[in-house]
Amino acid sequence: MFLIFFISGCLWLLAVLSLISKKVSELRASVLAYGKLNATADQPTSNWASYLRMWTVPKSWFAHFYVVGFLFSMYCWLELSLAMTFKEKEQTPLLGPLLLSLQKWDSSRGSQSVNWSLCLIGLFLLTLHLARRLYESWFIEKPSPLARMHLSHYFVGLGFYGAMVFGTWLEGVAALPIWLDYNPASRSFCYQDIPIVTTSIGTILFLYASKHQYRCHCILASLRTNNKGDDDDDGKRNSYRIPHGDWFEFLVAPHYTCDVLIYLSLCIIYQARSIILLSGLFWTFLNLSVTASETKTWYISTFPTYPKHRWIMVPGLF
Numbered sequence: 001m002f003l004i005f006f007i008s009g010c011l012w013l014l015a016v017l018s019l020i021s022k023k024v025s026e027l028r029a030s031v032l033a034y035g036k037l038n039a040t041a042d043q044p045t046s047n048w049a050s051y052l053r054m055w056t057v058p059k060s061w062f063a064h065f066y067v068v069g070f071l072f073s074m075y076c077w078l079e080l081s082l083a084m085t086f087k088e089k090e091q092t093p094l095l096g097p098l099l100l101s102l103q104k105w106d107s108s109r110g111s112q113s114v115n116w117s118l119c120l121i122g123l124f125l126l127t128l129h130l131a132r133r134l135y136e137s138w139f140i141e142k143p144s145p146l147a148r149m150h151l152s153h154y155f156v157g158l159g160f161y162g163a164m165v166f167g168t169w170l171e172g173v174a175a176l177p178i179w180l181d182y183n184p185a186s187r188s189f190c191y192q193d194i195p196i197v198t199t200s201i202g203t204i205l206f207l208y209a210s211k212h213q214y215r216c217h218c219i220l221a222s223l224r225t226n227n228k229g230d231d232d233d234d235g236k237r238n239s240y241r242i243p244h245g246d247w248f249e250f251l252v253a254p255h256y257t258c259d260v261l262i263y264l265s266l267c268i269i270y271q272a273r274s275i276i277l278l279s280g281l282f283w284t285f286l287n288l289s290v291t292a293s294e295t296k297t298w299y300i301s302t303f304p305t306y307p308k309h310r311w312i313m314v315p316g317l318f
């Protein structure tokens with residue numbers, strides 16, 4: 001319960017901070033903008049904001065989020081699988097350091113809200129998502145060597161994917177033999193436990209959004225025609241163009257909308273019972289709406305021919 005509240009609380013706090021930094025000009029100037037958006041961002045006017053703005057890392061370090069997230073999800077699979085192999089006649093269940101820490105420092109309250117079979121489906125889908133993003137970061141995307149992001153973005157990104165991995169199983173983990181009040185009947189994967197309608201809708205939406213996000217990343221990479229790792233002698237690795245094709249025809253940053261749909265699909269699968277995933281969806285929606293709105297401003301001021309009718313996040317709404 002404590003970890004659930006801590007993670008959800010952090011996500012809500014980050015959402016509030018993201019809104020504050022959009023409203024406070026010194027924070028907007030120093031922390032909010034990243035990558036290409038720095039070009040049209042406000043300039044800091046105070047010393048502290050100018051100093052804060054210098055704390056940046058290469059934007060290509062985005063790939064680290066998926067490395068860390070993917071490795072953490074694989075580690076979770078290992079610990080959870082070992083705990084699931086526990087037989088009643090055995091005296092001690094096989095608990096790794098993560099589950100032992102939960103046993104010692106946390107309680108089972110709040111960890112019984114989600115059916116364990118759904119937790120396994122959710123963790124599987126999130127692992128797939130992280131693996132695909134890792135593949136895209138390494139083999140598809142062509143990040144600019146000049147693009148930078150603030151150090152705070154870097155730490156938030158690392159924490160976010162760890163939080164989402166926890167979010168897939170923490171609220172159902174009381175099904176495992178960690179605390180005394182666990183239910184032995186509910187700890188293995190069972191088809192009868194799966195609500196067919198919400199799981200099917202969520203899984204189809206997840207695959208549909210993943211396919212479009214992949215296409216959008218391919219389109220963005222195709223705007224830089226030289227290969228990853230090539231010398232930047234023709235300037236293409238640092239250049240930006242107007243993307244066309246797929247959902248780019250009606251959205252500013254469809255890969256952001258796809259990200260929101262991916263977390264929405266997980267919330268549907270979990271029947272909105274996971275507080276962490278709901279908080280993650282809220283944070284992603286708010287954070288990426290802010291970034292997509294800044295992106296639209298950047299496109300319009302950079303390219304006079306940019307199609308202004310493209311929506312920021314939700315077609316027909318904004």
Ligand SMILES: NC(=O)c1ccc[n+]([C@@H]2O[C@H](COP(=O)([O-])OP(=O)(O)OC[C@H]3O[C@@H](n4cnc5c(N)ncnc54)[C@H](OP(=O)(O)O)[C@@H]3O)[C@@H](O)[C@H]2O)c1
Nearest residue numbers: 035141142143144147220223239240241255256259284287
């Ligand atoms: N869940 C969350 O809270 C969250 C937060 C942030 C991002 N994400 C996800 O992470 C992924 C990447 O996000 P991002 O903010 O890095 O996206 P991005 O700024 O659009 O960048 C994606 C890649 O495309 C390149 N690019 C972007 N616009 C371009 C243009 N007009 N011309 C040529 N190249 C262009 C970028 O180059 P540069 O290297 O020059 O930037 C970068 O390599 C997205 O799918 C997003 O949904 C999720």
